[in-house]
Amino acid sequence: MAEGENDQFLFDLLQIGCNGNVEVIPVQPKKDTKVPTLPLKTLPNGIPPVLPELNEDLEKLLTCLDDLPIHDINRAQRFWPREKQPERLYSVDICPVQTTIQVERNPTTGQLIGFKESFIPDMGKSSNNSLSLRRSPSVNYQDIRGNTINYPFWPGGMDEPILENLNQEESQMEINLTTDLLNTAPNMPSGMTFEKKKTESVEVLPVESEMKLTTLVDIMALDDIDDLDLGDSDGEDTNDSIIEQNIVDDDSKPKDEMLENLVKVVKEADEDKVKLPPPKPKEWAVCVDTKSPVDDFYKKIPVMAKTWPFEPDVFQKQAILHLENNDSVFVAAHTSAGKTVIAEYAIALSLKHMTKTIYTSPIKALSNQKYRDFKQTFDDVGLVTGDVQLNQTASCLIMTTEILRSMLYNGSDVIRDLEWVIFDEVHYINDSERGVVWEEVLIMLPDHCNVILLSATVPNTVEFANWVGQIKRKKIYVISTQKRPVPLEHYLYTGNSNKTSNELFLLIDDKGNFLTNGYKKALEAKKERASKRSQNFGAKVNRGANPSQEKNIWLSVIEMLKSKDQLPAVAFTFSKKKIDENAYHLQSLDLTSSSEKNEIHVFFQKSINKLKGSDKSLPQVILMADMLKRGVGVHHSGILPILKEVVEMLFGRGLVKILFSTETFAMGVNMPARTVVFDSIRKHDGTNFRNLLPGEYIQMAGRAGRRGIDTTGTVIILCKGDVPEAAELHKMMLGKPTKLESQFRLTYSMILNLLRVEQLRVEDMMKRSFSEFHAQKDVSQHKEALATLNKSIAVIKDIECFTCCVDLEKYFEACSQYLRLKRDLQLLILTHPIALKSLSPGRIIIINNSQLKFALGVILNTYTGTHNERLFTVLVLSEKGVDYTSEDVKSVMNGIKVRPVLTKKLYEPEGPCWHSLATIRGDDIDVITVKTIKVEADKIISDVKKRQQDRFKDNPPSKSVSVVAQELIRLTQANPQGLKGLDPVKDFRIKDIDYIEQFRSLQFLEESFGEYNCIHCPLFDEHFEQIRGNMELKNEYKRLVHLLSDDSLILLPEYQQRMEVLRSLNYTNDQNTVQLKGRVACEISTHELIITELVFENVLTDLHPADIAAILSCMVFEQKRCSEPNLTTELEKGRDHILKIAENVSRLQKEHGILTAEDYAETFKFGLMEVVFEWARGLPFSEITKLTDVQEGIIVRCIQRLHETLRDVRNAARIIGDPVLYQKMEEASNIIKRDIVFAASLYTQ
Incomplete structure (x- = not known):
């Protein structure tokens, strides 16, 4: 305030209340002054004396409640009466018509007979409540990608529920009031049960009459066997009476014989029950003969949907015949064999x-x-990619597999008219990241869609076709090329150098023969040059x-290639840096003529003419123009x-003579060369360096040889260092290509997309995956076997024995557990070096088997069996005439046969003691004793085998055999309870904690057997x-039930764990109903959990669109190493927020036991945040390339993928009803979509 102005405001003091408080108040100026007036905050003269005292107010409030403000009518809610x-x-709104009038006609004459009213099926069904193809079209039926609120169409191969079938099942359903009634209400954590508590052990045995058991004493006391009661006497079950009829056929038989017959019949019945005929699996793949010519091809198809100026090959004709029959085909053909012909014919048919x-x-x-190729053949062709949509209503649509998956999940109406789906490069299903998309699409395709699978040659085409046929329930015809x-x-x-350019050695000829002489000549050439170098310059390892x-x-x-007229050539190099270096070093190379240079220049300038001025002068553009002019x-x-498109088109014209490329050029690009050169046969696969796989080598080498131009294709491997090993070359060049293997994995997007539709189950998707094919292909056979077992189990009778009925079944389970644990421990011991050393000839062991x-x-010999199991030849005591064969050894792979484990008392022959050779497995050894004796093993084995021959069987045993046999007799008689065994912990020095715990459990079980x-x-x-036969039936029943249930699925535990994560994050509720967050996640195509959390935590709403684009760039950028970006404060906060959310999700996954949990902190790469931020602010592309060492092509790819992610988040904002975020995401996607990054493809112009 300026000097002199403070006297314009006049103040005074005013006493407030009765406590002596004072406030400063302004004094009102006179009317003729221009001093500004300040508002009064208090009464100018204090509290008026008319106001009541505080005591009076308090007494009034306490005595008269009607005066409270809550009862003030002026503060009450007002009501306006409704106008009638x-x-x-x-x-009334018109309901959809449920019936229609149909005409009745005479089927012979067609004469009108009358009319009838018929029910219209699927009335009222829409894309929001039905999976039927007969439902009404969605509101946005022109949207090719569908909508996340739409239901998908019912996948082919699944049993679609029909109303009549459901009603029939409900009418035939039998409800068990004991087991089928639920005891927990929906949305309640627990319920109430009315069952009586079951006691774990039975101490007091019930009375015989109450148990209705027949004991041995009762049977012996009977006068007539007819009085024997074998259980239920109602006589309704004819199967239960079979045994009784067999028993009472002859009354004259003594009771003991009848009992023996009873046991015999039960045993025979049990044996019959276990022996089930093996069912034959159904084959869905049909191999087509492509060796024989199709002579009647044009008779079967007189008018073809499409013709070519050349005669189709046999495999093409076979495929066309099946397409005409509306069949699905799997064509596995060599590179450049002509698979595209089959695709073209399918398009012509549609x-x-x-x-x-x-x-x-x-x-x-x-x-x-492919859009350009098909556009030259057909007029009605469309293209749908992430950023380009051309002619979406065309009859032939070309797209990536991810877009088709989105269309299937979102119930696009385009699927209604779909006849053919062509999957090109099916061997790409082996890709660990994207292979799952192929399986999802094949599973979700409706039944009316036929598939055409095009692939390079793979060894398991029939297996893959069987899987596709099984999940779609239709035959798949497999067509392969032979050469x-x-x-x-x-x-x-x-x-x-040019002096040694003639060192080219043929390794494999055109017939596929591996020439060893050529390999030896290559070795000699290398060796000769190395020796000359060592003589001139000394030894050097190169x-x-x-x-x-x-x-x-x-x-x-x-x-050399130029002199032999072997150009153009493709040089495959597995490093982008090395490719650039090679091209830079060849600046002096010129392979084109003046006319070719002119043609290249005109085409190049025409291609980049539509670019912005600064984009035309990019260093990469200038360098590429110079290289291309030189070929x-x-x-x-x-x-x-x-x-890249300019290079591809010029190479297709033959103007590029030498092309340095990575293996991506071999992926489906129909641009063959005369020669293929491999810079190396080793590559880095993201984990380590390895040799090329046969499938990779064949795919790249297949680019050599132009059909109709070259008689042979040339493939050259450069030996810059040492010549590769012959075995490695043979395996790579002539080995079998990589099999098609399932890469199916669960993703949160897949789970949420399936959960939002009640009729679809994630378990069904897992069952139909390629990874579960072998487990699910025998389902029908398992069901038949299960029905047979049900009948067998229904006639099983309990053992009617007062002694055994108490704990025989528990004893059987204990024996089974004991033998299983014993086998596992013995097999573990057999891998221990000290234990193996102890099992040498002369060691006394205790054997226990059937x-x-x-x-x-006593051990005489140790050797390895046919199944790589360790076997032992032992000499054992036996009764004379008994020969122990190796029956158990032959059935080593059939599992454990449960036998009773009785109290351990050493076996001693009842009659004259004899000896025999026996072959046993490691798990037949019950105890490895501390005792060893001296044996002459070879002599003993030779003598015993000699006396097994008829002419020597009366010879007395040799001295070496007699000494050992007598020692075994002495030890048996002196130690009837067994010999002391070696302790695994003390003697074998086994320190594994798990083994020690299992060993203690085994000892506890062993001690408990005497208590039964x-x-x-x-x-x-x-x-x-008898109980073993019964338990084998029951165990087989349990096994089949397990195989037919969802519990047998490999990925079921992971699915349950991922569901726990989704519940913890509130994407689903306890009833697996998708919540709002889950619906938003369905809109996101990459890192759905992280982006959804960003949306719901309101991280993006307050940011500028350029900041949003920069922050989300980490979701699509994948390069591991690049220069560190300079980030603003807002970008650093966004990065930290993403890392915080990622750590939270990762922590939740680990808490719920997901062992394959992604390390999200390592997944996100923030190297292009600064580049994207400046690009969104309008900086030219030539300037943003200076901010990072990331190459231009990767920057463009990142921004293009970022545009799709921004569109996904925009759709998510629409679902949650956030107009601010929706507008910002729309603006962010628009500001990055410009210039060279989104330049139109040359193939679409």
Whole structure:
């Protein structure tokens, strides 16, 4: 305030209340002054005396409650009476018509007979409540991708529920009031049960009369066997009476014989029950003969949907015949064999039938190429990619497999008219990241869609076709080619200069023969040059080549190919950096004529003419123009997409003579060369360096040889260092290609998309995956076997023995557990070096198996069996005339046969003691004793085998055999309870905690066997055999039930764990109903959990669109190493927030036991945040490339994928009703969609 202005405001003091408080108040100025007036905050003269005292107010409030403000009528809610409008009841919305009038005609004459009213099925069904193809179209039926609120169409191969079937099942359903009634209400954590508590052990045995048991004493006391009661006497079950009829056939038989017959009949019945006939599995794949010519091809198809100027091959004709029959086919053909012909005929058929065909490819670049190729043949072709939609209503739509998956999940109405789905490059299903998409699409396709699978040659085509046929329940016809249309010749090149350019050695000829002489010549050439170098410069180990040597090698190779007229050539190199270096070193190379240079220049300038001025002068554009004029091309992911298309088109014209490329160029691109050169046969697969797989080598080498131009294709491997091993070359070149293997895995997006539709189950998706094929292909056979077992189990009778009925079944389970645990421990011991050393000839052991029950034996020999199991030849005591065969050894793979484990008393022959050889397994050894004796093993084995022959069987045993046999007799008689065994912990020094715990459990079980009552039964052996037959049936029943249930699915535990994560994050509720967060996650195609959490935590709403684009760039950028970006404060906060959410999700996954939980903190790469931020702010592309060392092509790819992610988040904002976020995401996606990053593809122009 300026000096002199403070006297304009006049203040005074005012006493407030009765406590002496004072406030400063302004004094009102006179009317003629211009001093501003300040508002009064208090009464100018204090509290008026008319106000009551505080005591009076308090007494009034306490005594008269009606005066409280809550009872003030002026503060009450006001009500306006509703205006009556009865005329609104006169109009009612029209319900959909449920019936229609149909004409009845005479089927012979067609004469009108009358009319009838019939029910219209699927009335009222829409895309929001039905999976039927007969439902009404969705509101946005022109939206090719569908909508996340739509239901998908019912997947083919699944049993679609029909109303009549459901009603029939309900009418036939029998409700068990004991087991089928639920005791927990929906949404309640627990319920109430009315069952009586079951006691774990039975101490007091019930009375015999109450148990209705027949004991041995009762049977012996009967006068007539007819009085024997074998259980229920109602006589309704005829199967139960079979045994009784067999017993009472002859009354004159004594009672003991009748009992024996009873046991015999039960045993025979049990044996019959176990022996089930093996059912034959159904084959869905049909192999088509492509060796024999199709003579009547044109008779079967007089008017073809499409013709070609050449005669189709046999495999093409076979495929066309099946397409005409509306069959699905799997074509596995060599590279450049002509698989595209089959795809073209399917498109022509759909045009003829006025239906649609979808052609799917693994990568976007291949989709663009196929669009151009098919556009030259057909007029009605469309392209649908992440950022381009051309002619979406066309009869033939080309797209990536991910887009087709989105259409299937979102119930796109395009699926209604779909006749063919063509899957190109099916071997891409082996891709660990994207292979699951192929399986999802094949499973979700409706039944009316036929599939055409196109693939390179793979060894398990029939297996894959069987899987597709099983899940779709239709035959798949497998068509394969026997050989390449253009044979290949494989060479080794050891030269390093123009002087040695003739060092080209044929390794595999055009007939596929591996030439050892060629390999030896390559070795000799390398060895000779190395010896000359060592003489001139001294010994030197040379495993590779320096940049100068690399240049000389490539110049010599190209010069050699040029002289032999073997250009154009593709040089596959597995490093982008090395490709750029090779192209840079060949600046002096010129392979084109002046006319070719002019043609290249015109095409190049025309291609980049639509780019912005600064984009035309990018360093990569200028460098590429110079290289292409000289006939040199570069093709890898770091090159700008428009430049890669220029290279591809010029190579297709034959103007690019040498093309340095990564293996992506071999992915489906129909651009064969005359020669293929491998810079190396080793590559880094993301984990480590390895040799090329046979499938990878065949795919790349298959680019050599142009059909109709070249008689053979040439494949050359450069030997810059040492010549590769012959075995490695043979395996890579002539080995079997990689099998098609399932890469199916659960994703949160898949789970949520299936959970939002009540009729679909995630378990059904897992059952139909390729990974579960072998487990699910025998389901029908398992069901038949289960029905047979049900009948067998229904006639099982309990053992009617007072002694055995108490604990015989528990004893059987204990024996089973004991033998299983014993086998596991013995097998573990047999892998321990000290234990193996102790099992040498002369060691006394105790044997316990089905033939030798707790018998002493001495080891004579140890060897390995046919199943790689360790077997022992032992000498054991036996009764004379008894020969122990190796029956148990033969059935080693059939599992454990449960036998009774009785108290351990050493076996001693009852009659004259004899000896015999026995072959036993490791798990037959019950105890490895501390005792050893001296044996002459070879002599003993030879003598015993000699006396097994008829002419020597009366010879007395040799001295070596007699000494050992007498020692076994002495030890048996002196130690009837067994010999002391070696302690696994002390003697074998086994320190594994798990083993020690299992060993203690085994000892506890062993000590408990003497406490069972059933072992005292006089008919224990017969009863044990009977209970074993019964338990085998029950165990087999449990096994089949398990195989037919969801519990047998490999991925079921992971699914349950992921569901716990989704519940914890509130994506689903306890009843697995998808919540709002789950619906939002269905809109997101990448990192759905992280982006959804960002949306719901309101991280993006307050940010600028450029900041949003920069933050979300980490979701699509994948390069591991790049320069560190300079981030603003807002970007750093966004990065930290993403890492915080990622750590929370990762923690939740680990808490719920997901062992394969992604390390989200390592998944996100923030290297392009600064680049995307400046690009969104409008900086030219030439400027943003200076902010990072990431190559231009990767930047473009990242921004293109980011545009799709921003669109996904925009749709998520629409679902949650956030207009601010919706507008910002729309703006963010628009500001990055410009210039060279989103330049139109040359294939679409």
